[in-house]
Amino acid sequence: MGYTVSKVAERTGLTISTLRYYDKEGLLPFVDRTAGGARNFKESDFEWLAVITCLKQTGMPIKRIKQFIDWCLEGDATLERRLNVFVEHKKEVNAQIAALKEYMKKIDYKIWYYETAISAGTEAVHNGEKCKLLDKDAEENDL
Amino acid sequence: MGYTVSKVAERTGLTISTLRYYDKEGLLPFVDRTAGGARNFKESDFEWLAVITCLKQTGMPIKRIKQFIDWCLEGDATLERRLNVFVEHKKEVNAQIAALKEYMKKIDYKIWYYETAISAGTEAVHNGEKCKLLDKDAEENDL
DNA sequence: CCTTGACCTATAGTTAACTTTATCTTGTAT
């Protein structure tokens, strides 16, 4: 009973190779093994995987995730450090969101730029004086 | 009369190697050269670099950026395709922002989890019946 | 018993995006 690596892959969307790779990197020390040596995931392991996936998808490198997992195994002595992982990471993710929103302004400008050019039939429409003004506005959004 | 590669690096925050690498990959076909063969960036090139940086920082691979640059060189015949690049990319960036916001819920939960544990002096505070309920709520945010 | 499919480990290979290194050329200051 429990889940084989392929069942976990199916349910999480991670590949079998990725799960084994994470295990090798020390991210899954909590996963049990059968007598024969096969990984035997339990229900609660999915919560660990969800946390790992959250951190990875928000840009935390695997080495830092491993550090966090290691601290988890050390128990209550590392609670402050573990809190700090998330407090710091939250700042980083907020910065990512802010940066993406800022870049989105440039993308929206480009959409407007090409829609206007297509309407006019040529990109040359953006060479006049009026458009230099518009370009100026856009440049203020440069990153 | 123009900017050297090191001046451009200084102003944009990109490294000299990165600029040369982008050039080699075909991202900077618009950059002039001096008689001696040195790159000679002009003011308008910074706008190109800003677009390239925007696309790269929002996750577009260099090969796709090159495709876009190539279309730019082809003139008005590719206006629709270029618009499409930004329309599609906008969707991707919106998806990224949405995903990050979703993951943020889990990060916030973890901050709450560790703050509560630290207040209690032990992580064991999250083992009771009441906390299983709270865990359930959190699991609904799993990704 | 034996085949078959899923599992295992270890190791090698891949890809993207740079970065470093080696070697050469150019342009300005003494």
Next chain:
DNA sequence: ATACAAGATAAAGTTAACTATAGGTCAAGG
């Protein structure tokens, strides 16, 4: 003239995060 800083190219090296391959083990079905 000459030194030397800054520019150039080509090619090799790096890093992260997988992905694929080779070779072996185990457990259930025929």
